[in-house]
Amino acid sequence: MTVLGALALLLALTSGLLLLLIGLVVGRKTARDRAERRMANRRRLYAEAVRGVGGPELEAMMCKVRDDRRAQTDLMIELGRIRIELDAERRHDLASAAEASGLAAEAVKQIGHHNAVVRGHGGLLLARLGTPAAAEYLQILLHDRDADVRLVACAGLALAETRGAARSLAGALRDDRIAPERIIERLAARWALEPVLELLADETGGDEDSARFRTHLARVLGLIGDRAASSTLVELLTAGGQEERTNAARSLGSAGDETAVAPLVAALGDDAWTVRAQAARALGRLGGAGEAEPLGALLRDGAWWVRAAAAAALGEIGPAGHAVLRSALHSPDRFTRDRASEQLALLELAASNGREAPVVA
Amino acid sequence: MTEVLHEGLRVVTGLTLGYFVVLNLIYTGLLVIGWRAVEDYVRRRPLRDYEAVGRSPLSMPVTILVPAYNEGPVIADAVRALLGSQFLELEIMVVNDGSTDDTLDVMVREFGMVSVERVPRARIPSAAVRQVLVSPTESRVVVVDKANGGKADALNAGLTYARYPLVCAIDGDTLLDPGALARLVWEFQSAPETVAVGGIVRIVNGSDVRAGRLLEVRTPKGLLVNMQILEYLRAFLGGRIAWSRLGMLVIISGAFGLFRRDALVEVGGWDTTTVGEDAELILRLHRRRREAGQPCRVTFFPDPICWTEAPSSLRVLIRQRDRWQRGTIEMLQRHRAMIGRRRYGAVGMIALPYFVVFELFGPTIELLGLLAFGVALAVGAFSPTYAVVFMLITVVYGLVLSFGVLLMEQRAFRRYPDWRDLRRLILVALLENLIWRQFMSFVRVRSWWTLWRGRRHGHQWGEMTRVGFGAPAEPANKEAP
Numbered sequence: 122m123t124v125l126g127a128l129a130l131l132l133a134l135t136s137g138l139l140l141l142l143i144g145l146v147v148g149r150k151t152a153r154d155r156a157e158r159r160m161a162n163r164r165r166l167y168a169e170a171v172r173g174v175g176g177p178e179l180e181a182m183m184c185k186v187r188d189d190r191r192a193q194t195d196l197m198i199e200l201g202r203i204r205i206e207l208d209a210e211r212r213h214d215l216a217s218a219a220e221a222s223g224l225a226a227e228a229v230k231q232i233g234h235h236n237a238v239v240r241g242h243g244g245l246l247l248a249r250l251g252t253p254a255a256a257e258y259l260q261i262l263l264h265d266r267d268a269d270v271r272l273v274a275c276a277g278l279a280l281a282e283t284r285g286a287a288r289s290l291a292g293a294l295r296d297d298r299i300a301p302e303r304i305i306e307r308l309a310a311r312w313a314l315e316p317v318l319e320l321l322a323d324e325t326g327g328d329e330d331s332a333r334f335r336t337h338l339a340r341v342l343g344l345i346g347d348r349a350a351s352s353t354l355v356e357l358l359t360a361g362g363q364e365e366r367t368n369a370a371r372s373l374g375s376a377g378d379e380t381a382v383a384p385l386v387a388a389l390g391d392d393a394w395t396v397r398a399q400a401a402r403a404l405g406r407l408g409g410a411g412e413a414e415p416l417g418a419l420l421r422d423g424a425w426w427v428r429a430a431a432a433a434a435l436g437e438i439g440p441a442g443h444a445v446l447r448s449a450l451h452s453p454d455r456f457t458r459d460r461a462s463e464q465l466a467l468l469e470l471a472a473s474n475g476r477e478a479p480v481v482a
Numbered sequence: 483m484t485e486v487l488h489e490g491l492r493v494v495t496g497l498t499l500g501y502f503v504v505l506n507l508i509y510t511g512l513l514v515i516g517w518r519a520v521e522d523y524v525r526r527r528p529l530r531d532y533e534a535v536g537r538s539p540l541s542m543p544v545t546i547l548v549p550a551y552n553e554g555p556v557i558a559d560a561v562r563a564l565l566g567s568q569f570l571e572l573e574i575m576v577v578n579d580g581s582t583d584d585t586l587d588v589m590v591r592e593f594g595m596v597s598v599e600r601v602p603r604a605r606i607p608s609a610a611v612r613q614v615l616v617s618p619t620e621s622r623v624v625v626v627d628k629a630n631g632g633k634a635d636a637l638n639a640g641l642t643y644a645r646y647p648l649v650c651a652i653d654g655d656t657l658l659d660p661g662a663l664a665r666l667v668w669e670f671q672s673a674p675e676t677v678a679v680g681g682i683v684r685i686v687n688g689s690d691v692r693a694g695r696l697l698e699v700r701t702p703k704g705l706l707v708n709m710q711i712l713e714y715l716r717a718f719l720g721g722r723i724a725w726s727r728l729g730m731l732v733i734i735s736g737a738f739g740l741f742r743r744d745a746l747v748e749v750g751g752w753d754t755t756t757v758g759e760d761a762e763l764i765l766r767l768h769r770r771r772r773e774a775g776q777p778c779r780v781t782f783f784p785d786p787i788c789w790t791e792a793p794s795s796l797r798v799l800i801r802q803r804d805r806w807q808r809g810t811i812e813m814l815q816r817h818r819a820m821i822g823r824r825r826y827g828a829v830g831m832i833a834l835p836y837f838v839v840f841e842l843f844g845p846t847i848e849l850l851g852l853l854a855f856g857v858a859l860a861v862g863a864f865s866p867t868y869a870v871v872f873m874l875i876t877v878v879y880g881l882v883l884s885f886g887v888l889l890m891e892q893r894a895f896r897r898y899p900d901w902r903d904l905r906r907l908i909l910v911a912l913l914e915n916l917i918w919r920q921f922m923s924f925v926r927v928r929s930w931w932t933l934w935r936g937r938r939h940g941h942q943w944g945e946m947t948r949v950g951f952g953a954p955a956e957p958a959n960k961e962a963p
Contacts, residue, residue, distance in 0.1 A: 128871045135878045142885035149892045150904055194528055241529040268672060269529050276531050302540040459599035470596055470618035
């Protein structure tokens with residue numbers, strides 16, 4: 122073959138490839154248009170079946186979904202969108218239909234698959250179907266080798282909203298394979314309050330791991346923001362290590378229990394500046410005129426973060442705090458003067474706008 | 483003498499052909515790797531709860547830096563659009579870089595900004611900061627008002643006052659999808675060694691945008707912007723995704739990038755003495771962190787989540803591309819010590835040599851090759867048949883790559899669902915390979931000259947006529963005083 126012949130062949134091959142690609146682009150577009158129409162239709166039907174009354178229709182729908190992975194994905198996405206609207210009875214119907222149709226068994230089969238995406242898919246589907254055994258399988262996925270699958274397990278266990286799920290999630294806090302924040306945010310709901318309080322009561326170890334575990338759980342309680350957690354948090358504030366005390370102080374602010382004010386005022390004298398700063402912030406939310414003086418004293422703290430938190434808290438607690446801020450305008454420390462003037466300016470503006478001042482610390 | 487000329491021309495044309503073969507092989511490899519990365523992302527997408535990242539009070543909070551120079555017509559809408567983000571833990575910091583229009587007045591009027599004393603969180607040199615303003619009605623909005631110093635200087639001033647551990651640098655005209663930040667923050671949370679994440683930038687011209695919200699993605703009618711749309715698709719889908727997958731990403735667009743604040747502060751923020759501050763920063767991050775033995779993951783998020791206005795006049799486009807190429811030249815010149823050095827890993831051994839050969843000298847090689855082809859044909863040193871076949875192969879293979887990218891877009895994202903838009907892009911692909919690339923090569927070669935001139939005349943903000951998001955607005959000339 123001559124060089125020219127070879128080049129002509131190359132050109133012919135490239136042109137063929139180009140034609141094939143043009144065909145694929147156009148074909149793909151046509152197929153996707155059709156698939157999207159089908160998908161929209163399917164999702165509408167799934168939503169109607171899930172929201173509707175009676176189990177047989179639901180079961181019939183799930184029988185059709187069972188052997189079609191795309192349909193499963195559509196159902197999974199649709200359930201993610203509307204599951205929150207369903208009452209307990211309908212969720213029970215959903216789980217029963219999933220078991221009766223074999224769809225739950227199909228999801229369980231996927232959990233054992235070698236491909237991580239399939240395992241994750243199965244876990245999420247099972248979680249959203251809400252079968253009683255879901256938590257048990259998701260617990261296994263918490264230790265999966267794939268990071269996405271582990272996060273699916275976290276999200277799925279939070280959907281289960283059971284004591285066992287809370288304990289499994291909290292147990293994963295001891296494992297470094299999932300960032301604690303991802304678990305804490307899933308546990309931060311009213312359903313997890315009791316199990317978390319029980320776990321904190323049981324965790325009495327003095328080692329570093331126990332302290333870290335208690336710190337994370339204190340953070341969970343802060344995010345739940347329930348008064349029932351107050352006494353446990355006060356215990357941590359007075360007897361825990363630095364991280365525990367810091368998180369307990371922060372969480373007490375959102376627990377909303379005024380009986381925590383006295384221990385928080387005591388925490389303003391803590392050796393650790395992180396505890397003092399968080400206690401000041403918490404007092405900004407819980408305190409009143411009586412806390413103006415101790416917070417004012419904190420404006421002379423050695424740590425600038427604590428001074429900023431104290432100024433913000435004084436701005437929040439009302440006229441007594443504002444008076445302390447005005448006197449701080451003459452402070453020898455420039456940073457304190459600036460913080461005080463910032464808070465007063467914001468308060469003045471907020472008053473003129475009839476709004477609450479934003480907290481800047 | 484004629485023999486020598488013929489032989490010389492044959493050598494030059496042969497080298498040029500070799501260059502094209504290697505370049506196209508690299509492009510093909512990048513396309514294949516990018517395709518696999520996108521496939522993986524698409525399959526995992528339903529498993530990832532990005533919305534939870536946006537809602538969570540435990541997500542890493544973000545300070546968005548919006549450097550603004552004479553952005554009066556668009557700044558309020560841009561800030562409102564950012565406030566509409568699904569990501570809750572954020573601070574929007576507009577840095578007014580000594581605007582000569584009403585940018586600052588607009589912010590004060592629209593958000594009731596009030597001057598406060600704010601503590602700098604870092605010491606990054608910048609032009610004098612006159613005041614820091616916060617909004618009593620929207621605590622997430624902050625304005626840093628400073629003397630004019632250029633975009634990089636404005637970003638540095640913002641970095642000095644940024645509160646949060648992640649810093650997002652965007653342009654004043656960048657439009658973010660409401661879920662954009664949550665997706666990028668996910669990358670930091672899933673891999674703590676991440677120092678920077680970029681996002682795909684798409685062109686917004688022609689789309690339906692109202693009050694800073696993108697309602698429908700469309701292509702515009704003009705050829706110029708459509709050429710750029712295809713070019714962006716090729717650059718991001720057919721290039722950066724693959725470089726990111728290979729751990730060799732050295733460019734994150736200045737229009738949208740998310741960085742770890744402490745990493746930026748450690749390297750001293752953005753360089754104010756180059757026109758390509760975005761690319762230079764990434765290379766400096768790679769360099770300093772590798773020298774210090776620290777991990778440095780720079781990655782790219784494949785979903786199109788950021789939209790920007792492209793130049794719709796040839797004059798502005800040429801200036802933009804000239805600035806980009808000058809930035810590349812300066813970046814490689816400053817960090818030439820990294821090129822081919824094992825110490826800097828794959829970035830030093832593969833990515834930078836690629837940039838030197840194909841991005842720095844590539845346009846010159848391409849133009850010289852074309853010229854040599856022309857001369858060789860004229861003096862009879864090269865058979866016209868061969869020349870035609872070579873040209874056809876080059877053009878057709880370029881088309882193959884463009885259609886590969888279009889197929890990837892259709893498969894994974896489908897941001898242009900209308901047939902009209904696809905038809906336009908197909909037509910543009912045909913034209914792009916015939917005229918556009920050669921023209922762009924010329925513009926990029928010309929940058930060597932403008933770089934020399936720029937060194938004498940100093941650096942400026944790029945000129946861009948703003949139309950505003952969704953509503954016609956007074957054009958703003960962005961040339962610095």
